[in-house]
Amino acid sequence: MQVNLSAYDIHKGPLILVNGAHPFIDDHSQSLDHITQHYPDVLMERQAASLLQLILIRLNAVNSIVPVSGYRSFYEQSVIYSDSLKENGLDFTLKFVALPGCSEHQTGLAIDLALNSDHIDFICPDFPYNGICQAFRKIAPDYGFIQRYLTSKQSITKIAHEPWHFRYVGYPHSVIINKNDFSLEEYIDYLKQYSIDHPLTFTDSHNKIEIFYVAQSEQVIEMMDDALYQVSGNNVDGYIITQWNDDYA
Numbered sequence: 001m002q003v004n005l006s007a008y009d010i011h012k013g014p015l016i017l018v019n020g021a022h023p024f025i026d027d028h029s030q031s032l033d034h035i036t037q038h039y040p041d042v043l044m045e046r047q048a049a050s051l052l053q054l055i056l057i058r059l060n061a062v063n064s065i066v067p068v069s070g071y072r073s074f075y076e077q078s079v080i081y082s083d084s085l086k087e088n089g090l091d092f093t094l095k096f097v098a099l100p101g102c103s104e105h106q107t108g109l110a111i112d113l114a115l116n117s118d119h120i121d122f123i124c125p126d127f128p129y130n131g132i133c134q135a136f137r138k139i140a141p142d143y144g145f146i147q148r149y150l151t152s153k154q155s156i157t158k159i160a161h162e163p164w165h166f167r168y169v170g171y172p173h174s175v176i177i178n179k180n181d182f183s184l185e186e187y188i189d190y191l192k193q194y195s196i197d198h199p200l201t202f203t204d205s206h207n208k209i210e211i212f213y214v215a216q217s218e219q220v221i222e223m224m225d226d227a228l229y230q231v232s233g234n235n236v237d238g239y240i241i242t243q244w245n246d247d248y249a
């Protein structure tokens with residue numbers, strides 16, 4: 001079976017890297033949904049929203065963990081950036097607020113979470129490393145989420161430590177990133193050594209999953225006829241193919 005890759009798809013999919021060097025190219029094609037009915041204005045990409053909801057239900061945390069900020073349009077990000085400049089100054093803003101066009105929130109794949117309280121800070125919500133928040137952190141990779149901005153990766157991500165910001169990348173990428181202590185930048189780079197003939201293999205109790213990189217210059221790849229696969233752009237220079245083989249177990 002031939003799979004056609006179109007150049008534009010480099011900028012789409014759960015694995016796109018969006019940062020100061022790689023802006024989000026918005027074609028407004030995201031399909032958005034709310035995470036819980038309690039917060040109808042906080043939206044995420046549909047699949048990310050439903051998986052986040054599943055985590056909150058599993059942890060019985062629908063009332064204790066608050067989705068503070070999910071999808072933002074370019075305009076909303078611009079307003080947040082300029083308001084933060086006025087209120088918090090340049091140093092703070094550069095640390096915690098991405099430039100308009102360069103925010104993961106514009107993709108619909110990012111979410112800021114807070115421990116529920118009377119006073120929730122919109123830019124830096126409290127999401128501590130204990131209790132229910134830490135329980136969330138622990139199981140988030142099983143549902144495709146990673147904590148995106150760690151102190152140890154600040155020199156790579158150019159964003160300060162954000163305990164509250166989670167990014168949907170999809171399973172099993174989230175588990176691999178977490179296990180190897182990668183930033184998303186490092187993971188995107190790491191995958192470039194894996195090709196359709198030499199894929200990265202991930203196994204869990206149900207699946208054998210193969211992951212590989214395809215350069216931008218390729219327009220067609222040849223996959224097995226019954227392959228169950230996902231194509232995501234990396235928003236840099238190619239595609240990441242994830243292929244499930246579910247008769248493995």
Ligand SMILES: [Zn+2]
Pocket residue numbers: 105110111112164165166
């Ligand atoms: Zn955020």
